[in-house]
Amino acid sequence: MTQEELFKNIISHCKEYGFVFPSSEIYDGLGAVYDYGPFGVELKNNIREYWWKSMVQMNDNIVGLDASIFMHPTVWKASGHVDAFSDPLIDNKDSKKRYRADVLIEEHISKIEAKIEKEVEKAKKRFENFDETMFRSTNPRVVENQKKIDEINARFKNALEKNDLVEVKQIIIDCEIVCPVSGTRNWTDVRQFNLMFSTQMGSVSEDSNIIYLRPETAQGIFVNFLNVQRSARMKIPFGIAQTGKAFRNEIVARQFLFRMKEFEQMEMQFFVRPGEEMQWYNTWKEKRIKWHHAMGFGTEKYRFHDHIKLAHYANAACDIEFMFPFGFKEIEGIHSRTDFDLSSHEKHSGKKLQYFDSELNKSYVPYVIETSIGLDRMFLAVLASAFEIEKLDSANAEGEGNERTVLRIPPALAPVKVAVFPLIKKDGLPEKAMEIFNNLKQICRCYYEEKDTIGKRYRRQDAIGTPFCITVDHESLKDNCVTLRHRDSMKQERIPIDKIASIVEEKVSLRNLLSKS
Ligand code: GAP
Numbered sequence: 351m352t353q354e355e356l357f358k359n360i361i362s363h364c365k366e367y368g369f370v371f372p373s374s375e376i377y378d379g380l381g382a383v384y385d386y387g388p389f390g391v392e393l394k395n396n397i398r399e400y401w402w403k404s405m406v407q408m409n410d411n412i413v414g415l416d417a418s419i420f421m422h423p424t425v426w427k428a429s430g431h432v433d434a435f436s437d438p439l440i441d442n443k444d445s446k447k448r449y450r451a452d453v454l455i456e457e458h459i460s461k462i463e464a465k466i467e468k469e470v471e472k473a474k475k476r477f478e479n480f481d482e483t484m485f486r487s488t489n490p491r492v493v494e495n496q497k498k499i500d501e502i503n504a505r506f507k508n509a510l511e512k513n514d515l516v517e518v519k520q521i522i523i524d525c526e527i528v529c530p531v532s533g534t535r536n537w538t539d540v541r542q543f544n545l546m547f548s549t550q551m552g553s554v555s556e557d558s559n560i561i562y563l564r565p566e567t568a569q570g571i572f573v574n575f576l577n578v579q580r581s582a583r584m585k586i587p588f589g590i591a592q593t594g595k596a597f598r599n600e601i602v603a604r605q606f607l608f609r610m611k612e613f614e615q616m617e618m619q620f621f622v623r624p625g626e627e628m629q630w631y632n633t634w635k636e637k638r639i640k641w642h643h644a645m646g647f648g649t650e651k652y653r654f655h656d657h658i659k660l661a662h663y664a665n666a667a668c669d670i671e672f673m674f675p676f677g678f679k680e681i682e683g684i685h686s687r688t689d690f691d692l693s694s695h696e697k698h699s700g701k702k703l704q705y706f707d708s709e710l711n712k713s714y715v716p717y718v719i720e721t722s723i724g725l726d727r728m729f730l731a732v733l734a735s736a737f738e739i740e741k742l743d744s745a746n747a748e749g750e751g752n753e754r755t756v757l758r759i760p761p762a763l764a765p766v767k768v769a770v771f772p773l774i775k776k777d778g779l780p781e782k783a784m785e786i787f788n789n790l791k792q793i794c795r796c797y798y799e800e801k802d803t804i805g806k807r808y809r810r811q812d813a814i815g816t817p818f819c820i821t822v823d824h825e826s827l828k829d830n831c832v833t834l835r836h837r838d839s840m841k842q843e844r845i846p847i848d849k850i851a852s853i854v855e856e857k858v859s860l861r862n863l864l865s866k867s
């Protein structure tokens with residue numbers, strides 16, 4: 351299966367099994383907006399809980415906040431979003447399709463990178479004792495392509511730094527980038543397009559104010575900095591964590607949950623002494639990558655990417671990139687935001703946002719390290735890593751054909767932890783199974799099902815990622831034991847009914863992730 355096919359399969363699986371639906375589907379949907387279904391919402395809640403607990407429960411110097419989506423309009427002037435939160439857009443005059451100019455260039459670079467990797471892979475297979483470093487620095491095709499990449503990157507970085515949109519267009523022309531729809535190079539000029547959604551607040555249109563739907567949750571933390579610091583008696587260094595919706599008028603191309611117009615962020619702002627920010631920046635880089643690795647999808651699926659162009663508020667910034675089915679892409683940003691936000695809010699509000707450091711005996715505007723991760727992107731990363739169409743030999747087929755679709759979601763994040771089945775719908779088995787189900791549901795999210803063959807029921811639970819299935823059979827009524835079936839190995843074992851709760855609880859506990867992160 352190609353990565354493109356895998357991505358398509360994941361999208362249709364999400365719809366069929368109640369993870370994600372297109373928004374307003376009966377009206378043909380709304381571009382880049384999605385709804386989470388019964389199992390999707392559980393998975394999303396579990397990922398959010400993992401993040402929240404790893405921040406607020408595991409760090410005694412981090413507290414939580416839930417600020418409003420609507421904020422005073424001056425917040426966005428102070429944060430720089432009114433003036434600088436925009437994407438460089440370009441239209442193709444033939445297809446009338448609109449693209450982000452920077453994305454067109456980045457995709458062009460990715461294609462050249464893919465050519466290099468193909469060349470390296472081919473050579474790896476051909477030569478024994480293959481010296482990859484030597485090959486990359488001497489093979490003429492690889493060297494030439496790497497030179498192209500370096501040149502485009504240098505020009506692009508320069509153009510972005512100078513905000514030179516004419517040069518950005520020239521790069522697109524020089525790289526001979528064509529519109530994926532029309533196939534032509536008939537481009538408009540590049541221009542900046544603000545990404546914030548605006549609406550009006552006030553009952554009468556004459557006295558209404560334009561306000562914005564927040565494009566990031568971070569500003570709710572900055573404007574509450576002193577409220578939180580004083581009320582929770584926090585001492586620097588300390589952090590404020592928040593999860594919640596953010597809105598951006600993104601220009602998107604078939605990226606499913608990766609780039610949405612309404613999405614959820616999980617952000618933490620860590621306030622530190624000026625001058626100590628780089629040390630904390632590195633600490634948070636380490637802590638965050640550990641959080642990702644703890645899920646066990648493979649460390650090779652993550653990498654750091656330092657920003658070429660720093661945002662207006664940052665003195666250092668990087669992304670954690672994840673290998674999605676469409677390549678390595680940003681899943682989380684870690685930014686050293688200096689004192690930009692707090693100082694700017696001081697200026698615009700006329701209120702002091704300073705901290706009195708009793709050890710130094712002076713007041714200052716703290717510096718900030720931010721970790722910011724998209725919950726929807728995380729959801730997509732979990733699904734993409736967990737999704738597998740597995741071939742089975744007949745001994746393992748459970749009477750249901752030689753293939754199964756299984757979501758190998760870490761048990762602590764799985765939407766449903768245990769499914770309970772009576773083998774058949776009579777002889778007192780449903781009653782016994784229901785008794786077990788009613789007990790277990792006090793501990794975790796469970797599912798009861800009595801329709802279809804056991805094999806079919808197992809398959810359905812595999813498809814939603816349920817780590818454990820419990821089957822009650824006639825023997826159970828005599829020996830008080832049940833069959834516990836494991837999702838990943840498909841192995842079955844006989845366990846006493848009074849041990850189910852402790853076995854399951856231990857395996858599905860978030861502790862398994864938190865202790866590694
Ligand atoms: N407060 C900093 C900030 O918002 P960002 O890099 O623009 O930084 C942080 O966004 C994270 O939010 C990204 O790493 C990504 O995971 C997520 N994100 C951003 N835009 C998104 C979108 N349109 N759809 C889904 N997730 C998005």
